[in-house]
Amino acid sequence: MSIAGLIFSNLNQNKLAAMTRQRVLASVPFGCRYRLIDFPLSNMVNAGITNIGIVTGYNYQSLLDHLGNGKDWDLARRSGGIRIIPPYISAYENPALHKMYISRLEAMLSAASFIRNCPEDHIVISDCDVVCNIDIDALVEEHKKSGALITFLAKTMNVEEGQMDETDFVLESDETGKVTHFNHYKAGTTGKMNVFAQVMVMDTPFLRSIVDEATAQGFTSFFNDIIRPNADRLHMHAVYTDNWFAQMHSMEQYFRYSMQLLDSNVRADLFKRENLPIQTKVRNSPPTRYLPGAKVSGSLIADGCVIEGTVENSIIFRGVHVGKGAVVRNSILMQGTYIGDHASLGCVVTDKNVLIRDGRTLSGHETMPFYIAKGVHV
Amino acid sequence: MKQKKECVAMLLAGGQGSRLYALTKKTAKPAVRFGGKYRIIDFPLSNCINSDIDTVGVLTQYQPLVLNEYIGNGLPWDLDRNVGGVKILPPYQGQNGADWYKGTANAIYQNMEFIEQYNCDYVLILSGDHIYKMDYAKMLDFHKEKGADCTIAVLEVPLEEASRFGIMSAHDDGTIYKFTEKPKNPDSTKASMGIYIFNKKKLFDYLIADEADPNSANDFGKNIIPNMLAAGEKMFAYPFEGYWKDVGTISSLWEANMDLLGEDPVLDVTDQSWRIYARHQADEPQMVGNTAIIDNASITEGCEIHGTVKNSVLGSGVKVMYGAYVKDSVIMGNTVIGEGATVNYTILDEGVDIGAGAKVGEARENAKDITVIGTGVKVPSGAVIPAGEMISEL
Numbered sequence: 001m002s003i004a005g006l007i008f009s010n011l012n013q014n015k016l017a018a019m020t021r022q023r024v025l026a027s028v029p030f031g032c033r034y035r036l037i038d039f040p041l042s043n044m045v046n047a048g049i050t051n052i053g054i055v056t057g058y059n060y061q062s063l064l065d066h067l068g069n070g071k072d073w074d075l076a077r078r079s080g081g082i083r084i085i086p087p088y089i090s091a092y093e094n095p096a097l098h099k100m101y102i103s104r105l106e107a108m109l110s111a112a113s114f115i116r117n118c119p120e121d122h123i124v125i126s127d128c129d130v131v132c133n134i135d136i137d138a139l140v141e142e143h144k145k146s147g148a149l150i151t152f153l154a155k156t157m158n159v160e161e162g163q164m165d166e167t168d169f170v171l172e173s174d175e176t177g178k179v180t181h182f183n184h185y186k187a188g189t190t191g192k193m194n195v196f197a198q199v200m201v202m203d204t205p206f207l208r209s210i211v212d213e214a215t216a217q218g219f220t221s222f223f224n225d226i227i228r229p230n231a232d233r234l235h236m237h238a239v240y241t242d243n244w245f246a247q248m249h250s251m252e253q254y255f256r257y258s259m260q261l262l263d264s265n266v267r268a269d270l271f272k273r274e275n276l277p278i279q280t281k282v283r284n285s286p287p288t289r290y291l292p293g294a295k296v297s298g299s300l301i302a303d304g305c306v307i308e309g310t311v312e313n314s315i316i317f318r319g320v321h322v323g324k325g326a327v328v329r330n331s332i333l334m335q336g337t338y339i340g341d342h343a344s345l346g347c348v349v350t351d352k353n354v355l356i357r358d359g360r361t362l363s364g365h366e367t368m369p370f371y372i373a374k375g376v377h378v
Numbered sequence: 379m380k381q382k383k384e385c386v387a388m389l390l391a392g393g394q395g396s397r398l399y400a401l402t403k404k405t406a407k408p409a410v411r412f413g414g415k416y417r418i419i420d421f422p423l424s425n426c427i428n429s430d431i432d433t434v435g436v437l438t439q440y441q442p443l444v445l446n447e448y449i450g451n452g453l454p455w456d457l458d459r460n461v462g463g464v465k466i467l468p469p470y471q472g473q474n475g476a477d478w479y480k481g482t483a484n485a486i487y488q489n490m491e492f493i494e495q496y497n498c499d500y501v502l503i504l505s506g507d508h509i510y511k512m513d514y515a516k517m518l519d520f521h522k523e524k525g526a527d528c529t530i531a532v533l534e535v536p537l538e539e540a541s542r543f544g545i546m547s548a549h550d551d552g553t554i555y556k557f558t559e560k561p562k563n564p565d566s567t568k569a570s571m572g573i574y575i576f577n578k579k580k581l582f583d584y585l586i587a588d589e590a591d592p593n594s595a596n597d598f599g600k601n602i603i604p605n606m607l608a609a610g611e612k613m614f615a616y617p618f619e620g621y622w623k624d625v626g627t628i629s630s631l632w633e634a635n636m637d638l639l640g641e642d643p644v645l646d647v648t649d650q651s652w653r654i655y656a657r658h659q660a661d662e663p664q665m666v667g668n669t670a671i672i673d674n675a676s677i678t679e680g681c682e683i684h685g686t687v688k689n690s691v692l693g694s695g696v697k698v699m700y701g702a703y704v705k706d707s708v709i710m711g712n713t714v715i716g717e718g719a720t721v722n723y724t725i726l727d728e729g730v731d732i733g734a735g736a737k738v739g740e741a742r743e744n745a746k747d748i749t750v751i752g753t754g755v756k757v758p759s760g761a762v763i764p765a766g767e768m769i770s771e772l
Contacts, residue, residue, distance in 0.1 A: 031662075031663065032662075032663035033660075033662075033663055033679070071453070072660065262665075264665070267662065267665070271662040272662075277660070278660070278662075279660045280660045282658040282659065282660055283658070284454070284653060284654075284655050284656065284658065285658075286413075286414075286415065286647045286648050286654070287413070287414035287415055287676045287677055287678040287691075287692075288664065288676070288677050288678070289638075289639070289643075289648075289675070289676050290672040290673070290674065290675045290676075290677065291640075291641055291674060292640075292641065292673055292674045294672060294673070296666045296670065296672055297666060297667065297668045297669075297670055298666070298667065298668045299665075299666050300663045300664070300665055300666075301663055301664050301665075301666060301677075302663045302664075302679070303415075303663075303664075303678060303679050304648070306648075311666075316663075
């Protein structure tokens with residue numbers, strides 16, 4: 001069984017606008033030491049995929065820095081490995097024709113040469129706004145067994161108001177898994193539904209034909225131009241995941257799902273599935289030091305931190321310093337955050353290298369965490 | 379990429395480290411875990427790369443498996459190079475038969491061809507037994523400035539401890555005139571750190587002569603250094619100031635680990651200007667549970683703390699369960715300390731399991747000695763391991 005992978009690093013990133021102002025969605029930090037791309041990338045590597053294209057748009061320096069040569073995912077290969085696919089912009093043609101892509105299909109077209117030259121029989125396509133530990137091997141097996149041309153990964157969940165918008169998709173399938181209905185989420189609807197989990201498998205020749213047709217016809221939308229007009233004759237299949245699943249479509253969701261990592265069942269589901277480890281870039285951080293006077297409880301903490309104060313119910317990334325007498329509650333502190341002595345934080349998300357001076361008090365609410373942008377001094 | 383290397387380092391990593399008992403039953407001493415994330419050999423390797431020495435031969439002999447795996451291609455230390463880098467040098471079979479490394483000097487003698495490949499001028503001899511941060515480039519500058527044939531790094535030690543070391547007697551300009559191994563009545567407090575820089579040609583001459591001497595122990599301290607002194611070669615003592623610890627005994631290994639703790643640790647591994655590199659894993663972040671009490675500790679990724687941890691160093695993947703109590707201890711990694719168990723003044727090697735309610739060691743105030751449990755030992759629930767025990771299997 002040969003599978004290739006294609007990861008879209010920036011689709012849907014406008015939903016996390018504050019955090020993606022200076023970085024691509026794929027490199028948004030998550031869970032103390034990871035970045036969002038670690039999850040689709042690890043899922044693919046765990047299925048033995050070694051030829052992975054990563055489509056990028058704007059602001060992908062942090063992503064390149066994170067991926068390096070791919071060694072940390074065992075993807076530093078002579079043949080295959082990680083292939084970064086930056087936007088294709090020609091200096092000799094009308095620049096208006098080569099504007100930055102917006103849709104999934106346009107992004108696919110920028111990966112046309114990767115798709116056309118890919119020798120593998122199947123391609124797994126994944127976005128970066130979903131955090132889930134997925135057994136892709138099993139997914140592709142199911143795809144092959146079903147005989148479908150395209151298989152969608154879906155998650156059955158109880159959708160609350162405001163959780164999704166019209167750019168999301170919902171689907172229904174019959175008892176064999178054959179998709180009977182695939183459409184945009186209708187705004188305002190709530191309750192139990194099957195949500196498309198932004199991961200799909202396709203036969204490579206089928207994907208090639210899509211790319212060729214879209215190029216010839218000038219199509220721009222994968223779902224509106226390809227899937228929906230052909231829904232009746234395309235054999236589409238759905239596979240449902242039972243695992244913990246997070247879709248980062250707002251700062252509130254980012255905050256809520258981050259906090260769920262404090263639950264050991266969630267961590268077991270995401271990090272401790274047998275033979276399905278989540279890999280990330282390893283950094284040379286020393287262990288974390290808890291100094292006399294530190295009081296830490298119910299928190300997830302990365303290496304390289306120095307904790308002198310109180311930390312409760314929080315997610316602490318690498319190299320964070322929490323000063324003497326400082327109190328950090330229900331907060332997410334990203335890499336290199338410095339909390340001064342006697343500062344107090346509640347429901348705050350600090351981006352990288354934020355400095356909170358001694359004695360400052362900052363507070364947000366669970367439904368609206370107070371986000372402090374990268375490098376800001378308060 | 380420089381094809382010619384000015385200085386090649388040779389790291390003696392074949393030592394058994396028999397005074398570390400259970401900790402070196404299955405690994406060579408340089409591969410013994412230290413400070414939660416490190417192994418002893420990370421210190422000399424990091425010193426090399428921080429000193430711009432990018433060619434390091436690691437001489438292995440005793441239980442090399444862990445060390446070979448750990449060093450691999452040298453990438454974590456930035457020593458994965460097209461020319462040079464880190465190379466493992468085990469004893470090998472030649473045309474005239476095979477030999478184990480008979481002594482430290484013989485180990486280098488057998489690898490003269492390795493050194494010759496890089497056309498270097500100087501050879502730095504290191505050992506994998508010490509925890510320290512040192513700029514070898516400064517020592518090399520000193521060596522060149524003095525026009526020395528051999529430079530030996532020395533550390534000032536208290537006079538009452540001097541008889542435990544090889545002692546160098548030197549004039550004010552640093553010229554060594556006498557070397558005594560473990561003197562009864564030391565006349566100097568300059569202790570050899572086992573770090574030497576030689577002019578390559580001079581070193582090779584003495585190694586060849588030493589090999590021809592059937593009565594020689596083929597050892598740097600016992601043979602090469604005394605022979606060079608006797609022949610009147612230019613030998614200098616290079617004074618080193620800073621943290622240096624021979625972690626050859628259980629108590630010194632424990633102390634060095636404790637030096638990482640406190641508000642202003644004696645041994646700082648967080649210094650960005652002199653980073654200590656190690657082969658890291660991508661373990662999940664450490665979880666500190668609602669019932670945890672942590673006071674003055676160094677804790678690594680993959681740990682899960684629900685009990686009490688005081689004044690201790692924990693490596694990766696250590697679970698301290700509810701009601702468990704760990705104090706004044708070094709837990710090297712991948713260990714479960716069961717519910718209600720206590721671990722006091724103890725070193726637990728990798729992969730040890732402590733059953734629920736077990737009692738290992740005794741409070742430091744009452745214990746005579748440190749308790750040591752070797753790799754992979756499972757201590758049953760409710761068991762009592764008295765203070766000072768050294769257990770490699772149960």
